[in-house]
Amino acid sequence: MYDVIIIGSGITGAFIAHFLAKYDIKVLVLEKDVEVSDGVTKANSAIIHSGYDPKPNSLKAKLNVLGNKMYGDITKELNVNFKRIGSYTLAFDKEEEVQLKKLYQQGNKNKVETYLLGKKELRAKEPNIKETVRLGLYAPTTGIIAPWEIVYALLENAIYNGVELKTNHEVIDIKKEKNIFCVKTKENTYYTRYVINASGLFAHKITQMVTNDVDYEMRYTRGQYYVIDRGYDDYVNSVIYPTPTNKGKGVLIVPTIHGNILLGPTSEIVDNPNDTEVTKDGLHYIKEHIDYMMNHTPYKGIIRSFSGIRPKTSREDFIIEELKDVKHFIQVAGIESPGLASAPAIAKMVEDSLLKKEQLPMKSDYRVYKQKNLKISEKPIDEINRLIKQNPKYGKIICRCESITEGEIIDAIKGPLGIKTVDGIKRKVRPGSGRCQGGFCQPLIIEILARELKVRKTDILLNNVGSNILIVETKQSGGEK
Amino acid sequence: MMNQYDVVVIGGGAGGMSSALGAYQNGAKKVLLVERDIELGGILQQCIHNGFGLHHYKEELTGPAYAERLKQELMDTEIDIKLQTTVLKITKDKEVHMMNEKDGYQVIQAKAIIASNGCRERTRHQIDIPGKRLSGIMTAGLAQRYLNIDGYLVGKKVLILGSGDIGLIMARRMTLEGAKVLGVAEIMPYSNGLNRNIVQCLHDYDIPLYLSHTIAKVSGNDRLEQVTLSEVDEKFQMKEGTNKTFEVDTLLLSVGLIPDNKLLTDISVKMNPITNGAYVNDKYQTNIEGIFACGNSLHVHDLVDYVSEESYEAGKNAANYVLHQNKVKQNIINVKSSDHIHYVIPNQIMLDNKNVAFKFRVTKPMEKALIMIKQGNKIVIEIKKRHLLPAEMENVKVNKKVFKYDDDISIEVKGV
Numbered sequence: 001m002y003d004v005i006i007i008g009s010g011i012t013g014a015f016i017a018h019f020l021a022k023y024d025i026k027v028l029v030l031e032k033d034v035e036v037s038d039g040v041t042k043a044n045s046a047i048i049h050s051g052y053d054p055k056p057n058s059l060k061a062k063l064n065v066l067g068n069k070m071y072g073d074i075t076k077e078l079n080v081n082f083k084r085i086g087s088y089t090l091a092f093d094k095e096e097e098v099q100l101k102k103l104y105q106q107g108n109k110n111k112v113e114t115y116l117l118g119k120k121e122l123r124a125k126e127p128n129i130k131e132t133v134r135l136g137l138y139a140p141t142t143g144i145i146a147p148w149e150i151v152y153a154l155l156e157n158a159i160y161n162g163v164e165l166k167t168n169h170e171v172i173d174i175k176k177e178k179n180i181f182c183v184k185t186k187e188n189t190y191y192t193r194y195v196i197n198a199s200g201l202f203a204h205k206i207t208q209m210v211t212n213d214v215d216y217e218m219r220y221t222r223g224q225y226y227v228i229d230r231g232y233d234d235y236v237n238s239v240i241y242p243t244p245t246n247k248g249k250g251v252l253i254v255p256t257i258h259g260n261i262l263l264g265p266t267s268e269i270v271d272n273p274n275d276t277e278v279t280k281d282g283l284h285y286i287k288e289h290i291d292y293m294m295n296h297t298p299y300k301g302i303i304r305s306f307s308g309i310r311p312k313t314s315r316e317d318f319i320i321e322e323l324k325d326v327k328h329f330i331q332v333a334g335i336e337s338p339g340l341a342s343a344p345a346i347a348k349m350v351e352d353s354l355l356k357k358e359q360l361p362m363k364s365d366y367r368v369y370k371q372k373n374l375k376i377s378e379k380p381i382d383e384i385n386r387l388i389k390q391n392p393k394y395g396k397i398i399c400r401c402e403s404i405t406e407g408e409i410i411d412a413i414k415g416p417l418g419i420k421t422v423d424g425i426k427r428k429v430r431p432g433s434g435r436c437q438g439g440f441c442q443p444l445i446i447e448i449l450a451r452e453l454k455v456r457k458t459d460i461l462l463n464n465v466g467s468n469i470l471i472v473e474t475k476q477s478g479g480e481k
Numbered sequence: 482m483m484n485q486y487d488v489v490v491i492g493g494g495a496g497g498m499s500s501a502l503g504a505y506q507n508g509a510k511k512v513l514l515v516e517r518d519i520e521l522g523g524i525l526q527q528c529i530h531n532g533f534g535l536h537h538y539k540e541e542l543t544g545p546a547y548a549e550r551l552k553q554e555l556m557d558t559e560i561d562i563k564l565q566t567t568v569l570k571i572t573k574d575k576e577v578h579m580m581n582e583k584d585g586y587q588v589i590q591a592k593a594i595i596a597s598n599g600c601r602e603r604t605r606h607q608i609d610i611p612g613k614r615l616s617g618i619m620t621a622g623l624a625q626r627y628l629n630i631d632g633y634l635v636g637k638k639v640l641i642l643g644s645g646d647i648g649l650i651m652a653r654r655m656t657l658e659g660a661k662v663l664g665v666a667e668i669m670p671y672s673n674g675l676n677r678n679i680v681q682c683l684h685d686y687d688i689p690l691y692l693s694h695t696i697a698k699v700s701g702n703d704r705l706e707q708v709t710l711s712e713v714d715e716k717f718q719m720k721e722g723t724n725k726t727f728e729v730d731t732l733l734l735s736v737g738l739i740p741d742n743k744l745l746t747d748i749s750v751k752m753n754p755i756t757n758g759a760y761v762n763d764k765y766q767t768n769i770e771g772i773f774a775c776g777n778s779l780h781v782h783d784l785v786d787y788v789s790e791e792s793y794e795a796g797k798n799a800a801n802y803v804l805h806q807n808k809v810k811q812n813i814i815n816v817k818s819s820d821h822i823h824y825v826i827p828n829q830i831m832l833d834n835k836n837v838a839f840k841f842r843v844t845k846p847m848e849k850a851l852i853m854i855k856q857g858n859k860i861v862i863e864i865k866k867r868h869l870l871p872a873e874m875e876n877v878k879v880n881k882k883v884f885k886y887d888d889d890i891s892i893e894v895k896g897v
């Protein structure tokens with residue numbers, strides 16, 4: 001019997017688990033995929049927006065501004081990379097200029113620090129902005145983060161402090177009997193007093209399991225991106241936004257925390273929450289819009305394209321509330337952008353609503369689990385040699401594009417989260433995210449995973465069930481040698 | 482005390498081994514060869530088919546056998562070899578930073594460095610294949626490594642995109658291992674592989690080659706299930722109504738190789754945007770004195786014999802540089818590619834009485850062509866050719882005595 005079951009291990013579920021971990025209660029996180037952070041949280045712009053953009057007085061505005069503030073302390077506490085690199089929102093014609101001035105007012109209302117800058121100042125800060133620029137809005141608090149890194153850190157800390165996590169556990173039904181929820185997965189049934197639905201693109205499906213009264217529709221909105229290799233640092237220093245339209249924030253340029261650059265996203269309605277395709281038209285659209293704002297875009301450095309789906313709903317704001325007809329079922333739905341930026345504040349709001357219902361005792365032995373965040377190759381030589389003496393595997397480079405060692409990979413497999421897949425390793429320690437996209441290191445990663453997990457190489461998955469990379473050992477296949 | 486070497490070679494493939502031999506046999510005393518893998522050989526290790534060494538050893542060897550010959554030659558020298566050691570960075574002052582499990586992080590001072598660290602494969606992301614990101618889509622060289630080194634098949638029903646040599650060889654290899662290869666698709670109206678591979682790998686196994694075709698879409702859930710091909714017009718635009726759908730679990734990409742040069746670009750070695758390798762003179766020296774480049778990290782080769790030849794020369798030049806610090810600035814003139822020539826190496830030559838090998842590729846297949854090497858407007862050398870293919874690198878040796886002026890040299894071809 002659990003006190004709280006959280007459905008979903010994206011950034012929303014992870015922050016909630018983190019905040020509940022300090023209480024002396026039984027908490028379980030259920031995740032349908034093999035690895036955590038595999039939903040909306042794995043594919044987005046990775047910006048901790050400053051908060052001038054959402055409509056004043058909306059939940060989005062309130063939680064974005066508060067969330068942005070909370071990131072500094074939390075990332076320091078857990079030792080996760082986070083940088084406030086600031087952002088420029090640009091206007092290229094009269095209309096956009098008017099719109100930008102309105103945004104500046106809105107920023108003031110939302111209590112976000114912003115400045116209007118002219119062409120000269122803008123081009124001095126970001127020389128690759130086109131000469132056609134007329135006005136820019138500078139927001140110094142805009143930050144960048146690797147969303148899955150913070151999720152891993154939050155969940156590892158939660159697990160370390162007693163929260164349970166079960167991946168590959170899809171919730172297929174929920175029943176409420178008296179005051180207890182029976183949460184069914186394919187394998188098992190779990191009992192709990194509270195359910196928190198943080199299931200991203202599937203939030204309405206989970207809510208439908210307990211009520212017929214779902215008062216919103218999902219509007220899955222896909223965003224496609226290009227990723228540019230590291231090493232183009234002189235292209236931009238900050239996040240660059242166009243003037244937003246009613247379609248959203250538009251196509252951006254985002255330096256990532258690991259030194260890559262993202263170009264995107266598009267914004268297209270799709271029928272299906274799994275429709276993470278990239279399309280010719282979409283990729284073309286990105287280039288067109290980037291070229292409107294910027295000179296010297298290093299398209300030559302493109303190493304990857306991907307897409308993510310926004311869980312937009314007809315209510316257009318975050319939906320964070322206990323169901324009226326099902327007490328103790330808290331729905332956290334419609335967490336589209338600025339969902340990453342708001343996540344700590346969203347979780348705080350959920351925590352507060354639980355605290356309103358009952359007194360939760362604190363754990364006496366709560367201790368923070370800090371990320372090791374080794375990055376061997378970035379350390380001073382003496383320290384590297386000290387680490388290699390302790391564990392020679394820190395001396396063996398597996399991923400040459402990103403200089404990741406075997407020791408770091410084994411740490412990820414043996415850590416509290418227990419990474420099991422090739423994509424999981426890639427998100428946790430980055431091998432395969434460089435220029436060669438795993439061309440050199442994937443065979444080595446499979447070998448290490450199989451050895452450490454004591455399974456066959458053919459059992460190793462790229463990401464989800466059914467995504468095996470090696471099919472048969474050739475000794476057994478039909479052909480001749 | 483820092484470790485000191487005359488010449489440090491990065492990469493132990495055919496290129497690295499040959500250049501270490503070149504340096505050693507021409508007088509460099511302390512030579513170090515650094516290789517990240519557990520053994521020497523590089524890409525040769527996974528090329529278990531025949532077709533290596535016809536020029537260099539005058540017999541047809543497999544890749545590993547060719548590598549074995551070079552290893553034997555190395556054994557007879559005092560060249561130091563470090564295996565399972567990765568070079569992390571080099572500096573303009575020719576420090577080599579490297580790391581392994583046993584010695585940890587080490588910094589070595591070299592007098593000359595030869596970068597011969599090979600190439601990587603172009604991935605689906607660099608050619609914008611539409612559709613989801615699925616298991617079952619991978620580069621052909623990676624599939625080759627899984628099959629020939631690790632002993633695993635990556636799929637049972639296969640389509641191959643790109644008619645480069647690796648793709649063609651994998652079509653045959655997967656077939657022999659019991660997989661069904663449904664076809665090879667190529668966006669160009671001609672194949673990008675060597676002719677002998679088209680015949681021996683496709684025709685002999687009745688595998689269709691779809692020229693002027695590309696991928697309209699890939700689909701599936703977690704694993705690839707379907708690939709749709711579409712025919713393209715002269716401008717590479719997909720033609721309506723030409724879609725063909727294949728039920729396959731695997732898509733192999735053989736869409737090009739890219740020289741791997743992070744070590745060099747990090748210290749701002751001047752690069753050629755066409756080859757993605759360094760600009761070099763006829764000593765294979767980059768714009769930074771004492772730093773040399775050769776093999777597939779300089780430009781992608783189709784024949785290993787030329788890798789060996791070029792790299793041996795690079796090694797020899799590095800030794801000469803160390804021994805004589807030959808800074809005598811002779812007349813240096815530029816070499817440029819002109820009509821229908823994709824690129825040429827070297828990019829500069831020094832005027833003396835020695836030979837130079839011009840290596841270049843044409844931009845399109847040509848029948849009955851005339852190659853012209855010009856200095857200024859004057860034609861210095863003319864060579865008639867029955868066929869020229871972009872897939873086959875041309876290698877023309879010239880004695881530099883013929884260049885009498887200090888105008889730039891250019892190479893061009895025309896049909897006759």
Ligand SMILES: Cc1cc2nc3c(=O)[nH]c(=O)nc-3n(C[C@H](O)[C@H](O)[C@H](O)COP(=O)(O)OP(=O)(O)OC[C@H]3O[C@@H](n4cnc5c(N)ncnc54)[C@H](O)[C@@H]3O)c2cc1C
Nearest residue numbers: 008010011012032039040041045047171200223339340341
């Ligand atoms: C293109 C794009 C760009 C964006 N850019 C930004 C940005 O720059 N800044 C920003 O602040 N926000 C941004 N966002 C929004 C942000 O990414 C999301 O708000 C956030 O990631 C949502 O996290 P989540 O945890 O709510 O959902 P998810 O990450 O989707 O997590 C939900 C989890 O629930 C699991 N689940 C679903 N159903 C079940 C079930 N039945 N049983 C068990 N588990 C289940 C899923 O597998 C998933 O892991 C962007 C979004 C997109 C798509």
Ligand SMILES: Cc1cc2nc3c(=O)[nH]c(=O)nc-3n(C[C@H](O)[C@H](O)[C@H](O)COP(=O)(O)OP(=O)(O)OC[C@H]3O[C@@H](n4cnc5c(N)ncnc54)[C@H](O)[C@@H]3O)c2cc1C
Nearest residue numbers: 492494495496517523524532567568598599776777784785
């Ligand atoms: C699939 C395929 C089929 C081919 N078929 C034929 C054929 O039939 N006949 C023929 O003649 N030629 C063929 N070739 C061409 C020829 O074999 C290659 O061009 C040649 O072997 C390349 O040698 P190389 O030394 O330049 O590169 P590689 O063999 O790639 O060697 C580079 C080496 O550098 C190492 N390295 C890289 N980075 C570092 C670092 N930072 N630190 C330490 N070490 C590093 C790598 O591990 C590797 O061993 C084929 C090539 C391929 C890819």
